[in-house]
Amino acid sequence: MTIRADSFSSTAEVKAYTRHLLDGQTAFNSTTRPTATELEKFLDRVSGVLNVAISQAGFTPSSVYGNSTAKLACDDWVTQKATKYVELTQRGTGYSAEEGSRTAAFDAGKDANEFVSMNSLGFVRLGISQGYKMSDGLAFTGMDAQSVRSDPDNTALEQPKFERGQWSNEE
Numbered sequence: 350m351t352i353r354a355d356s357f358s359s360t361a362e363v364k365a366y367t368r369h370l371l372d373g374q375t376a377f378n379s380t381t382r383p384t385a386t387e388l389e390k391f392l393d394r395v396s397g398v399l400n401v402a403i404s405q406a407g408f409t410p411s412s413v414y415g416n417s418t419a420k421l422a423c424d425d426w427v428t429q430k431a432t433k434y435v436e437l438t439q440r441g442t443g444y445s446a447e448e449g450s451r452t453a454a455f456d457a458g459k460d461a462n463e464f465v466s467m468n469s470l471g472f473v474r475l476g477i478s479q480g481y482k483m484s485d486g487l488a489f490t491g492m493d494a495q496s497v498r499s500d501p502d503n504t505a506l507e508q509p510k511f512e513r514g515q516w517s518n519e520e
Contacts, residue, residue, distance in 0.1 A: 402461035
């Protein structure tokens with residue numbers, strides 16, 4: 350098995366942080382804990398969460414993946430999260446935020462939505478365009494008068510219940 354084409358990071362990047370767990374092996378394989386297949390699944394899952402957050406922010410994951418600088422930032426985030434998963438597979442390490450905990454260092458990062466939100470402006474300035482913006486779908490409807498609206502007679506659209514100045518009491 351290999352990691353998906355839309356996944357960030359790699360088994361080699363995770364290995365750089367978890368080499369001490371390989372027990373003499375040169376890479377993750379079928380005898381290590383976790384196995385190479387399990388590590389690839391960790392990378393795919395974490396990347397999936399990140400890709401959803403990227404899409405939610407209006408970017409297409411492939412455009413982020415195509416920008417080498419943005420990809421490095423995403424690779425780093427996925428590597429940290431996958432490394433945490435690898436550490437959590439080890440017997441007896443437990444999970445705590447106490448000083449000296451192996452897993453505590455990998456829990457310091459932001460969740461996917463926070464990470465993407467924090468980097469959105471940087472993505473835009475790197476030339477990655479947003480296919481969808483938070484403002485999409487909003488329209489200005491604060492016209493001064495009903496007669497100025499482009500849709501005053503369109504019965505397919507919700508129309509105001511009342512018109513301004515209907516009592517002709519302008520001062």
